[in-house]
Amino acid sequence: xxxxxxxxxxxxxxxxxxxxxxxxxxxxxxxxxxxxxxxxxxxxxxxxxxxxxxxxxxxxxxxxxxxxxxxxxxxxxxxxxxxxxxxxxxxxxxxxxxxxxxxxxxxxxxxxxxxxxxxxxxxxxxxxx
Amino acid sequence: xxxxxxxxxxxxxxxxxxxxxxxxxxxxxxxxxxxxxxxxxxxxxxxxxxxxxxxxxxxxxxxxxxxxxxxxxxxxxxxxxxxxxxxxxxxxxxxxxxxxxxxxxxxxxxxxxxxxxxxxxxxxxxxxxxxxxxxxxxxxxxxxxxxxxxxxxxxxxxxxxxxxxxxxxxxxxxxxxxxxxxxxxxxxxxxxxxxxxxxxxxxxxxxxxxxxxxxxxxxxxxxxxxxxxxxxxxxxxxxxxxxxxxxxxxxxxxxxxxxxxxxxxxxxxxxxxxxxxxxxxxxxxxxxxxxx
Numbered sequence: 001x002x003x004x005x006x007x008x009x010x011x012x013x014x015x016x017x018x019x020x021x022x023x024x025x026x027x028x029x030x031x032x033x034x035x036x037x038x039x040x041x042x043x044x045x046x047x048x049x050x051x052x053x054x055x056x057x058x059x060x061x062x063x064x065x066x067x068x069x070x071x072x073x074x075x076x077x078x079x080x081x082x083x084x085x086x087x088x089x090x091x092x093x094x095x096x097x098x099x100x101x102x103x104x105x106x107x108x109x110x111x112x113x114x115x116x117x118x119x120x121x122x123x124x125x126x127x128x129x
Numbered sequence: 130x131x132x133x134x135x136x137x138x139x140x141x142x143x144x145x146x147x148x149x150x151x152x153x154x155x156x157x158x159x160x161x162x163x164x165x166x167x168x169x170x171x172x173x174x175x176x177x178x179x180x181x182x183x184x185x186x187x188x189x190x191x192x193x194x195x196x197x198x199x200x201x202x203x204x205x206x207x208x209x210x211x212x213x214x215x216x217x218x219x220x221x222x223x224x225x226x227x228x229x230x231x232x233x234x235x236x237x238x239x240x241x242x243x244x245x246x247x248x249x250x251x252x253x254x255x256x257x258x259x260x261x262x263x264x265x266x267x268x269x270x271x272x273x274x275x276x277x278x279x280x281x282x283x284x285x286x287x288x289x290x291x292x293x294x295x296x297x298x299x300x301x302x303x304x305x306x307x308x309x310x311x312x313x314x315x316x317x318x319x320x321x322x323x324x325x326x327x328x329x330x331x332x333x334x335x336x337x338x339x340x341x342x343x344x345x346x347x348x349x350x351x352x353x354x355x356x357x358x359x360x361x362x363x364x365x366x367x368x369x370x371x372x373x374x375x376x377x378x379x380x381x382x383x384x385x386x387x388x389x390x391x392x393x394x395x396x397x398x399x400x401x402x403x404x405x406x407x408x409x410x411x412x413x414x415x416x417x418x419x420x421x
Contacts, residue, residue: 007322010354010409012346040308047300048326049162050308105405 001030001037005046013048017056018063025065025076027125036066036074132195134159134281134313135180139189142175142337149175151337152189157315157330162307164328164345165317168420172337173317174214177285180315181211193281207235210274214286216266218258224269225254228276235277243276250298264295271302282306284316288323296323303327325412333419340419345412352410352418353390356383357402369396374418385410385418 003020005013024030036042039057043050057074060066067077103113135157142150150172157163165173178184179191182198182205191198198205218227228247232238247254250268252261261269267287274282282303288296300323306312318324324331325345332342341348352373359367362379369375371389375382383406386393397404410418 005326007325008411008413010349010411010414012349012409013326014346043304043308044301046326047297047304049329050304051329 001042003042003046005048014052014056014059017042017046017053018059021056021060022063022065030076032076032078034076036076038073131159133157134194135163135315136192136195137176137179137189140176140179140186140191141188142172142179142184143187148337150179153334153337153339154189155332155339155342157313159313160307160311161313161330162303162328163313163315164324164331165315165334166319166321166324166331166416167317167334167340169319171334173334174285175337176334177283177315177317180283181206181209207237208280210277210279210282212267212270212274212284212287214289216270218266218270218273220257220259222258223254224252224256224258224261227258227269227273228254231273232276237277239276239278242278243272246272246275246302264291267291267295268298271299275302275306278309278312280312282312282314282316284314286317286319288318288320296320300327321412321416333416335420348415349409349412351387352415353386354383354406354408354410354414355386355393355397355404356381356406357397358405360401367400367402369393369400374414374421381405385414387418 001021001024003017005016007013021030021036030036036057037045039050039053042053046053057066057068061068061074064077066074068074099113103109108116133156135155137153137155140150140153141148153172153176155176165176167173175184179186180193180198182202185199193205194208196204219230222230224247228243232240232243250265250272252265252269252272258266258269271284271287274284284299284303287299287303291299303314303316304327307314328345330343331345331348333340356377357367359380359382363382366375366377366382369384369386370392371386372384372393373387374385377383384393394404
């Protein structure tokens with residue numbers, strides 16, 4: 001599992017992990033039932049406080065993205081996206097609204113924005129760990 | 130059981146006419162990775178020297194594991210692993226001699242652990258400490274601070290002047306230390322990115338005074354970074370509530386804000402400003418805002 005942690009933009013590190021694991025799950029780069037690194041292993045890999053990893057895993061478990069099997073580690077939950085459609089709408093619409101607002105600031109129209117989205121999608125899909 | 134590992138109450142210290150520490154109160158809970166940040170000369174090293182019993186509290190009190198480090202040096206020092214900024218190692222010794230020499234002081238010394246650290250840190254036992262590179266010397270100092278598995282590890286600017294690979298080894302050692310149940314790490318650093326990654330608690334000192342202290346997540350949550358665009362260019366920074374620090378020019382200004390967020394947003398709207406960005410402040414932004 002390949003995650004990137006940055007310190008510059010103020011996004012808490014546990015949220016960076018939560019967001020990236022959700023993205024890896026949604027994009028299929030993490031398969032249902034696949035094991036995630038232990039808290040200790042991920043903390044050592046990313047050079048971050050183990051409590052931060054533990055908090056990210058708790059949040060992911062509460063969101064139904066991962067399951068913890070006692071004494072056996074953390075696994076990606078079975079059964080695809082655990083988020084209800086209304087929740088998915090809410091999350092995506094917030095992001096889309098922000099993106100539209102910024103694009104309009106830069107004078108970028110809808111067609112150009114859609115083209116850029118497809119372009120980024122291609123890049124992210126090919127960006128294998 | 131939950132007594133803090135370090136408890137500092139109203140500690141003040143003067144050197145001649147200069148105030149080095151000014152009525153500082155601080156607690157480090159067990160099991161935390163506690164980051165001590167502040168500009169050079171802020172008082173971080175002076176604070177650490179009090180913890181080691183090298184300086185006596187002129188005013189206030191210092192307790193480590195409930196003990197006074199000046200009154201009971203063996204009781205305190207046997208439970209602390211310490212790496213000083215200038216490493217303080219006998220340069221004429223070979224690495225192997227240094228390890229055997231330090232081993233004699235600590236009944237809890239773990240030979241197998243010391244050997245695994247020596248291999249991981251790629252230290253040659255036959256090499257003289259003075260001939261080691263800066264990075265290897267820091268790692269040798271870290272080895273002899275870790276090998277008796279002290280319940281408290283104190284590192285003073287451990288990464289100062291070191292290359293990224295050695296810094297990685299040091300951070301990894303900090304993480305492995307705290308992953309062992311109940312062990313505590315205190316380290317001072319001016320590399321905020323490291324502090325951000327590794328610490329769960331933070332204290333910032335400025336000119337001997339405690340500027341802020343607490344859980345890193347809570348500190349980050351309490352500070353926000355907002356950027357506004359005003360209808361017309363402004364020649365002076367606009368006055369807004371809750372602002373610790375402002376920068377900008379013309380119509381666009383950015384603010385690091387602590388508390389009073391609603392008042393800030395209301396007042397910004399009243400002044401006809403558009404909110405361009407509203408996010409958590411980064412640790413650098415908080416540091417800069419608080420260092421003023």
